Amino acid sequence: MDTMSSEMCEDVRMATRKYEQRVRAESAEETRRGILEAVGHCLRDAPNEPLSVDRVARLAGVARSTIYLVFGSRSGLLEAFAEDLWARTGLGDVSAAVASDDPLTHLRDGIAAASRMFAAERDVYRALFSMAHVDPASVGVTVQRMEDDRAGGMAYLAQRLADAGALRTDTSVVDATHILAVVTSFESLDQLIAGRGMSLDDAIVVLTAIAERSVCEGGRTRASAPPRRRAATSPPRS
């Protein structure tokens, strides 16, 4: 069974109350979504700023007190945002991309899908991961769950490679899991794209090469995409 408990999280234990009434529930859900979207806008507009509740409120067109009413606290808001983001853009698509019978295809498609997932909302994910270190109380739990999901997927992949005899003979399943966990981390992708100025596609090629060469027997992928020009010779731009 793959990871990702895709339950119908219709009513989470959030601040939603019990409703016989429909229109009010919809309206409440609408403002809730509006606030979460405003958080996304803030993080995308200024990924490098502390994200004040006041800013979110003004951007969402609601009162600051409403945010505290709905989410309880700043931490609750960020937590809900991370939860929502992960539910919307998380590993669901990756699991789908990974249905292949061939574990090597599983590895390649998995890295590509996970990378595209992170890259699609890179600023947001970077902000979340940073906050998880600076202030674990807020997004810490959800970020930990993201990491656990990913680690579980990598352990599963490593086991599949081992079962298919595709694992390097000098590498145990546990070690392969560790290696895959490093290579498929958000930080590795971000390092290549933001830190070294690569395009997403080039970064995927490099990460795939690292993964394949490190855990697969006879991994022979090129590090650069073949038919195009080599990776840019330009110096790393920040």
Add this chain to the structure above:
Amino acid sequence: MDTMSSEMCEDVRMATRKYEQRVRAESAEETRRGILEAVGHCLRDAPNEPLSVDRVARLAGVARSTIYLVFGSRSGLLEAFAEDLWARTGLGDVSAAVASDDPLTHLRDGIAAASRMFAAERDVYRALFSMAHVDPASVGVTVQRMEDDRAGGMAYLAQRLADAGALRTDTSVVDATHILAVVTSFESLDQLIAGRGMSLDDAIVVLTAIAERSVCEGGRTRASAPPRRRAATSPPRS
């Protein structure tokens, strides 16, 4: 009278002024160092808290205003701390460890030395790297310089490997530089140690294996240390 006002301190843009006098200069330098050490203590004691100037001041036994006097601002304080940390524990030792003629030894020793360097002050470095994302205005510049230093070293190493014919034939120098940059990043080490519960020594072995397999022709290092038991079978903790 003649007050010999000294406006020309173009030395560093630090808070150090110009001194004919010795004892006062020493005393000033001493409090400066005391404050920086207090920052270190704060980050080590509670790596996951915002680090208030007030806390640093109390821990250093100085007035809060003194910090603003000496460092100008919170950002200046952090900047100075990062600068000092990098000067004390930075890549100097790594360069020394890397004097080998053999580029492969260079690679292995370099990864080991850099990893030990990061690990010796892991909490501090993690806090700095997180802050560099959350608030680039403060430590951003110094962290960028750290990364540039490291990237430069990796480019040099990749070139040496190429010159010695040790580079994989399917990997350009540029790609090797990218790969080495990812593998030797603080985040990769931290992922293995904090995220996956490995010991420093085991993490070094894994990182070395990844690097060697990914960029070296015929890289055949084991991923686990040979004479000991395999890497722990326990699931990732935390």
Add this chain to the structure above:
DNA sequence: CATTCGACAAGACAGCATGTCTTGCGAAGT
């Protein structure tokens, strides 16, 4: 149709952070 109730706005208030500026003191410098 009138009344109740729920979603939300508006804003006061306390607590804590940064950052500025002023004042005073004691010891090093001359």
Add this chain to the structure above:
DNA sequence: ACTTCGCAAGACATGCTGTCTTGTCGAATG
């Protein structure tokens, strides 16, 4: 001796979080 420097102490302005209170409008309900 008296000036100057390093620093303590603290007032003050500003901005953010978090709590709580009061008011309003429209949906729900009998």
